[in-house]
Amino acid sequence: MNTSRKTLTMADVARRAGVSPMTVSRAFKTDSSVSEATRQAILKAADDLGYVFDSTASNLRSQRTDFIAVTIPSINNANFADTVRGLSEGLKPRGLQILLGYTDYDMAEEERLIEQFLRRRPEAIVVTGGRHTPRARRMLENAGIPVIETWDLPDKPIGHVIGFSNAQAVRGMVDHFVAKGLTRIAFIGGDTTRDTRGADRRNGFVAAMQAHGLDASRLIAAGVPPISMREGAEAMARLLETLPDTEAVICVSDLSAFGALTECQRRGVDVPGRLWIAGFGDYEIAEISVPALTTINPFPRDIGARTAALILDVLDGKQDAAAKIAISPELMLRQSTG
Amino acid sequence: MNTSRKTLTMADVARRAGVSPMTVSRAFKTDSSVSEATRQAILKAADDLGYVFDSTASNLRSQRTDFIAVTIPSINNANFADTVRGLSEGLKPRGLQILLGYTDYDMAEEERLIEQFLRRRPEAIVVTGGRHTPRARRMLENAGIPVIETWDLPDKPIGHVIGFSNAQAVRGMVDHFVAKGLTRIAFIGGDTTRDTRGADRRNGFVAAMQAHGLDASRLIAAGVPPISMREGAEAMARLLETLPDTEAVICVSDLSAFGALTECQRRGVDVPGRLWIAGFGDYEIAEISVPALTTINPFPRDIGARTAALILDVLDGKQDAAAKIAISPELMLRQSTG
DNA sequence: TTCTATTTGGGTAACGATACCAAAGTGAAA
DNA sequence: TTTCACTTTGGTATCGTTACCCAAATAGAA
Numbered sequence: 001m002n003t004s005r006k007t008l009t010m011a012d013v014a015r016r017a018g019v020s021p022m023t024v025s026r027a028f029k030t031d032s033s034v035s036e037a038t039r040q041a042i043l044k045a046a047d048d049l050g051y052v053f054d055s056t057a058s059n060l061r062s063q064r065t066d067f068i069a070v071t072i073p074s075i076n077n078a079n080f081a082d083t084v085r086g087l088s089e090g091l092k093p094r095g096l097q098i099l100l101g102y103t104d105y106d107m108a109e110e111e112r113l114i115e116q117f118l119r120r121r122p123e124a125i126v127v128t129g130g131r132h133t134p135r136a137r138r139m140l141e142n143a144g145i146p147v148i149e150t151w152d153l154p155d156k157p158i159g160h161v162i163g164f165s166n167a168q169a170v171r172g173m174v175d176h177f178v179a180k181g182l183t184r185i186a187f188i189g190g191d192t193t194r195d196t197r198g199a200d201r202r203n204g205f206v207a208a209m210q211a212h213g214l215d216a217s218r219l220i221a222a223g224v225p226p227i228s229m230r231e232g233a234e235a236m237a238r239l240l241e242t243l244p245d246t247e248a249v250i251c252v253s254d255l256s257a258f259g260a261l262t263e264c265q266r267r268g269v270d271v272p273g274r275l276w277i278a279g280f281g282d283y284e285i286a287e288i289s290v291p292a293l294t295t296i297n298p299f300p301r302d303i304g305a306r307t308a309a310l311i312l313d314v315l316d317g318k319q320d321a322a323a324k325i326a327i328s329p330e331l332m333l334r335q336s337t338g
Numbered sequence: 339m340n341t342s343r344k345t346l347t348m349a350d351v352a353r354r355a356g357v358s359p360m361t362v363s364r365a366f367k368t369d370s371s372v373s374e375a376t377r378q379a380i381l382k383a384a385d386d387l388g389y390v391f392d393s394t395a396s397n398l399r400s401q402r403t404d405f406i407a408v409t410i411p412s413i414n415n416a417n418f419a420d421t422v423r424g425l426s427e428g429l430k431p432r433g434l435q436i437l438l439g440y441t442d443y444d445m446a447e448e449e450r451l452i453e454q455f456l457r458r459r460p461e462a463i464v465v466t467g468g469r470h471t472p473r474a475r476r477m478l479e480n481a482g483i484p485v486i487e488t489w490d491l492p493d494k495p496i497g498h499v500i501g502f503s504n505a506q507a508v509r510g511m512v513d514h515f516v517a518k519g520l521t522r523i524a525f526i527g528g529d530t531t532r533d534t535r536g537a538d539r540r541n542g543f544v545a546a547m548q549a550h551g552l553d554a555s556r557l558i559a560a561g562v563p564p565i566s567m568r569e570g571a572e573a574m575a576r577l578l579e580t581l582p583d584t585e586a587v588i589c590v591s592d593l594s595a596f597g598a599l600t601e602c603q604r605r606g607v608d609v610p611g612r613l614w615i616a617g618f619g620d621y622e623i624a625e626i627s628v629p630a631l632t633t634i635n636p637f638p639r640d641i642g643a644r645t646a647a648l649i650l651d652v653l654d655g656k657q658d659a660a661a662k663i664a665i666s667p668e669l670m671l672r673q674s675t676g
Numbered sequence: 677t678t679c680t681a682t683t684t685g686g687g688t689a690a691c692g693a694t695a696c697c698a699a700a701g702t703g704a705a706a
Numbered sequence: 707t708t709t710c711a712c713t714t715t716g717g718t719a720t721c722g723t724t725a726c727c728c729a730a731a732t733a734g735a736a
Binding site (some may be wrong): 050052053054055056057059064075076078079082084085088097098099100101102105116118119121139142228229232233252255258259263265285287288290305 | 391393394397398414417422435439454455458566568596604623
């Protein structure tokens with residue numbers, strides 16, 4: 001095919017099709033005014049030559065990249081993956097490309113990522129959470145593009161917000177347990193504030209317990225966040241040894257909850273007979289494990305879908321004020337809690 | 339801060355720092371020849387103004403984007419996520435950015451994605467699997483950049499290959515079961531060839547069974563790939579009803595294997611007492627579930643890390659011939675198989 | 677002090693597409 | 707036929723950075 005390594009440009013295509021480069025440019029845009037006949041001739045010529053449209057030139061001249069920058073804490077998390085899926089499905093019809101990066105739950109890394117991304121001139125930027133380094137915050141404020149914070153409801157948003165209060169969601173779970181007559185409730189989570197949403201959940205747990213006048217000190221720290229199944233199992237082992245009279249455990253995520261459940265299975269501890277276990281996130285495993293896990297569904301895909309819809313509205317000028325969209329997480333009661 | 343919406347350029351920074359734009363450009367590259375004093379002054383000036391480097395212009399002029407395009411079947415799969423992690427960690431020190439897209443196990447979608455990506459002029463492109471539409475294959479062949487196919491060992495690679503034979507990996511599992519004296523072995527997988535690696539695994543199962551002179555017809559089709567926990571559970575229900583004398587089941591992935599296991603738990607079928615179950619992928623759940631699942635570890639992270647290393651070598655000109663790197667998946671024997 | 681390396685900084689053109697403006701072509705109405 | 711409204715095509719300059727080439731400054735050697 002294209003054996004010569006010389007770069008082909010629209011000028012080459014234009015020459016072959018007997019038109020001007022300008023017309024070639026138009027032929028490659030769906031909505032522009034070229035007669036269908038010439039467009040087909042041009043696309044044919046381009047195909048014959050093996051021409052590949054060069055976005056880098058287009059980006060510079062048109063000052064549009066069609067990139068939407070998205071940062072998530074981890075690429076290996078089904079919840080965030082669902083948000084990205086919702087986002088990308090909403091953006092695809094408009095030809096917007098996601099520029100995805102993960103911060104590894106590290107705000108310094110997030111700052112670096114945001115800086116790298118802004119250099120690439122995205123049309124908008126979506127970040128996870130409402131907490132950032134001061135410099136990251138400043139960069140976002142001055143970026144001159146729509147900024148959407150997700151998975152949280154920060155007090156002082158940078159721009160748009162689509163999320164929920166992690167603390168309040170956990171409070172709902174605690175309220176439910178207390179209503180069922182439980183008092184000795186524990187929380188399993190990471191041992192730092194690195195995962196800020198995880199820390200918010202723990203804070204929500206403590207606040208809710210205190211609001212009920214209950215002991216909020218049954219906190220099992222299970223290593224550096226994000227904690228997963230293994231850490232959940234280890235934490236449960238410690239819980240069973242140090243606080244054997246615990247009646248229920250709320251875990252920072254379904255993954256740690258499932259790990260905790262497996263530890264009970266290994267030790268012959270009956271769930272929910274002797275101990276209740278709940279998670280967070282409504283991962284697939286929560287629904288299918290035996291027993292199925294009570295959890296909280298924050299509708300990750302919706303977060304993504306609504307973020308996409310918002311971005312399109314803002315880019316279309318249909319939305320000028322900063323939006324604040326609250327998602328209502330749903331308590332999913334299953335067998336692991338009675 | 340930067341209230342005016344007018345775009346700042348290097349010329350603005352140059353004026354403020356009292357140097358030429360050319361020197362500003364040098365100050366933003368780490369290895370170029372500017373005195374440390376002027377560099378600091380320039381960076382200070384840039385920071386004062388709120389200048390943000392414009393990659394789009396840089397990309398065009400330098401004909402380098404520092405993008406590595408990567409397509410994976412699904413963003414919601416821990417195996418592929420691990421590969422991406424290995425990749426991005428290997429590429430980060432060189433300032434290479436991953437441009438990630440997912441095909442949803444659809445070759446037509448992969449073709450569209452590849453076309454979109456090539457327009458952005460990446461330095462290299464990594465694809466999952468060795469099967470593509472003819473047009474996608476042609477585009478990759480003519481892209482003029484390194485192409486790496488992963489997670490497979492195709493007969494006719496486009497360029498470089500880093501992967502393993504899915505069929506052969508499953509054959510190892512069958513061999514093990516047969517050596518243990520089992521003969522009635524079933525396979526649970528998706529019901530189309532949409533997931534080509536999944537289809538390869540099923541083919542490997544059939545070939546291995548036939549090689550042993552055993553009945554290879556115990557194939558449970560469990561819906562449109564990729565199948566996950568729920569489909570695994572449904573398939574197991576069907577298997578237990580239609581072929582109750584089955585001694586062992588190999589599942590196309592650990593997720594479906596775990597789903598199958600939960601169905602056994604719901605029905606009181608003892609695993610491994612009455613039935614063995616094995617998966618593929620060595621997901622975290624395989625190690626922690628009760629019983630732990632026998633599986634095959636294809637070292638997804640290694641695939642990514644070695645792909646990154648290969649890309650760097652090729653870009654450095656240290657590697658000119660097409661590499662063919664075979665990963666050896668490891669059989670992980672756990673409690674679910676005796 | 678003179679002269680040769682070496683470092684540091686500047687000028688100019690170009691990367692390849694498209695925004696903007698203008699002209700030519702087309703068909704219907706007058 | 708002429709005019710007008712509209713569609714289709716072309717010409718030119720430009721987006722913001724950097725490759726390339728060269729000059730000035732500085733350092734070190736003789």
